[in-house]
Structure formats: C-alpha cells, structure tokens
Amino acid sequence: MPLPPDKAPQEATRTLIREVLAGSTDALDRWYRAEHPEVFRLCVGFLADSAEAEDAAQDVMLHLHDRLARWDSSDSGRPWRPWRDTVVLNHCRDRLRKRAARERAHVRAGEQAERAAAGVLPDPSVEAQQGEVRAALEAVLAQLPPREREAFVLRDLEQLTSAEAADLMGIEAGSVRSLLTLARRRLRGLLAERLPGVGGADSDG
Amino acid sequence: MAEYEDPLPNSLPDPALDELRRAWRGLEAELPAEGLAQQDAQTRASVEWVRAAWSQLAVPEPRVPDPLPVLELMPEPMPRRPALLRLVPYAAAAAVLLALWFTQSEPSVQRSGEAARNERDASNTTDDEGPQLAALSSNHLELRSGPVRLILLKDLRTQ
Numbered sequence: 001m002p003l004p005p006d007k008a009p010q011e012a013t014r015t016l017i018r019e020v021l022a023g024s025t026d027a028l029d030r031w032y033r034a035e036h037p038e039v040f041r042l043c044v045g046f047l048a049d050s051a052e053a054e055d056a057a058q059d060v061m062l063h064l065h066d067r068l069a070r071w072d073s074s075d076s077g078r079p080w081r082p083w084r085d086t087v088v089l090n091h092c093r094d095r096l097r098k099r100a101a102r103e104r105a106h107v108r109a110g111e112q113a114e115r116a117a118a119g120v121l122p123d124p125s126v127e128a129q130q131g132e133v134r135a136a137l138e139a140v141l142a143q144l145p146p147r148e149r150e151a152f153v154l155r156d157l158e159q160l161t162s163a164e165a166a167d168l169m170g171i172e173a174g175s176v177r178s179l180l181t182l183a184r185r186r187l188r189g190l191l192a193e194r195l196p197g198v199g200g201a202d203s204d205g
Numbered sequence: 206m207a208e209y210e211d212p213l214p215n216s217l218p219d220p221a222l223d224e225l226r227r228a229w230r231g232l233e234a235e236l237p238a239e240g241l242a243q244q245d246a247q248t249r250a251s252v253e254w255v256r257a258a259w260s261q262l263a264v265p266e267p268r269v270p271d272p273l274p275v276l277e278l279m280p281e282p283m284p285r286r287p288a289l290l291r292l293v294p295y296a297a298a299a300a301v302l303l304a305l306w307f308t309q310s311e312p313s314v315q316r317s318g319e320a321a322r323n324e325r326d327a328s329n330t331t332d333d334e335g336p337q338l339a340a341l342s343s344n345h346l347e348l349r350s351g352p353v354r355l356i357l358l359k360d361l362r363t364q
Binding site for chain 1: 245247252254255257262264
C-alpha cells in the first residue's frame, strides 16, 4: 500500500517560507498548494469528517499564514513540520470541543457505525469507489476516541515517531504507544471481517 | 505514614516481605510493540487499508487569499516649524502686552494735591511751547512743559 507522499526537503520549505514572508505572491500560492493537501488530510484524520475538514483546513492555512513570522525560518530554527502539525492538531481539538451537542455527535457516530459495519470495504485503489472509500474512512475514524485517533493519525498515517507524536500531543511516548495499540485493536474490530481476503480468523493464533 | 499491618502476621518474615515489595515496585510494564510488522495479519491489513484510503483522499482546491493591496504612501505633509519657533508670535504678543501694562501702571508724578491746582491753574500750553509757569503760591511752584510737570514745594517744617 502506498505510504504518504515524500515531504518537501526542509531546506526547500524554509526557502519557500522566506519568500512568502518577503511578500512574494507567487511564493504564497506555491506554499498554499504545497501545504494544503497535508493539512487537509490531517484534518480529516483528526475530525473524521471530510466536509468539516475542508473548512478546518482552510482556517488552519489562514492561521498558519498569519503566524508564519513566528516560525523561525533560519537554518537553526525548529523544523517546520512539527510546528505546523501542532497548529493543525490544536485547531482540530478546538473544533471538536466546539462541536454542537454531544447528542449530535453520538447520533453521527451511530450512523457512521452503521455504515462502518455494512458490507465489504471499497477498494481505495479503484478511482470509481473514491466516494465510498472516503465515507467508509470517515466512519471508521469517527469510531476512534479523539486521543486514540490522534495517536493513530500521527503514528500510522503521518509516520511520525512516538517521540514526535508525544511532543505534538503533549503526552509521554509510552502513552502514545498505548493509545496506538488501542486504536489498532479497535480498527481491527471494525474492519477485519470486511476486508476481502483477510477473513475473520486471527492468523497469529 | 501508618505502619503496614500484616493481615497474616505469621506468614512471611519482614525482610522477605520487604524484598517482595521492592521487586514488585521495580516491575516495569512492558510497552506494546510499536511496529506494524509485529502485529497480527488482521491488524496489519486494517491499518494498511486506512493508510491507502487516507493517502488517496481527494484534496479540494485551496482558496489562496488575495494579497492585500499595497497602500500608497500619503504625500509628505508640510514640515512643521520647530515648537520653539511656533511660540515666537505668542511671546511677542505677550511682550507687547507686558510693555503696555508696565507703561500704563507707571507711578504718576507725585502731585501736591488739589490745593495747588485750585489756587492757580496754568493755561493750556502746547507741546511746542517751552516751560510755562503753571502755578505759583507762597509755598509751591509748578512749571509745565508739554506732558511734563515740575512741582516745587516749600518745606514748611523749616519755618
């Protein structure tokens, strides 16, 4: 299965951001188009709702743009990606907190659970099934409690180390591993029997 | 802190219990395996499916904000005079007023009083004319020349 796309080298990102800070309109456009896809995917992962993630990603991009000057773009400054991901994570956490009544969230989770439990999972590699894939993905992610979802997105999807994820989440690395284990176990319970070719038997006996 | 009370006082001697307690507290929880390769097939497959779905997410087009227009610099206003220079007209007016006040409040020449005037009043003289005798009496003499008036008084104490 394809891993997330390679990230732009740090140096190229620093150079681009310096150009944005210098006022280059072209650099601003390139920076937006380079960062937005990753920011959007993170928002989908954290929010488990692609419609909300689209709004959230736009808000986060504006937020990042407003605060670009606060990131140390010198060569000795903090790496870009953890700084950016912290902004994304905090923004999504705020959104989750501000979500309308828990009843609505529970209703949504219940509806998504029904969708998650139904039928064989669509194939992500088939373009014609992209809509179903997205819906199934949102439903599955919504079944994870927020903290487990964060750990899963940062570790298994964003490919960060436990230490990096712990730093972003503000917890210990051991806690990240525990949350990740719980998230994987839950995903297995939701998906295993729906994956073609895997079956319901536990192969490690 | 309360002493630990052994519910079974005859079970184990204290040193052994202490040793057991130390061993128990030294235990570290074994952290779950992190790598996906160490997971069972179903877990691996589930995570791989989510990864694939996530990486294939259709990303909407970003709305790049329009750059703010560069504001034209306003033309430089006329340079203001230094603060001290701005006060000069006021200082000049104050000086004029002070001068007028001083000239108006100058103490008038002491006059002998109205008695001298009553005795003999000098005729009006013009500025063009020289000093004129304005008044003359047994104990005072008044001379006038234009606006200047000279009064001489006899010291009555010497008589």
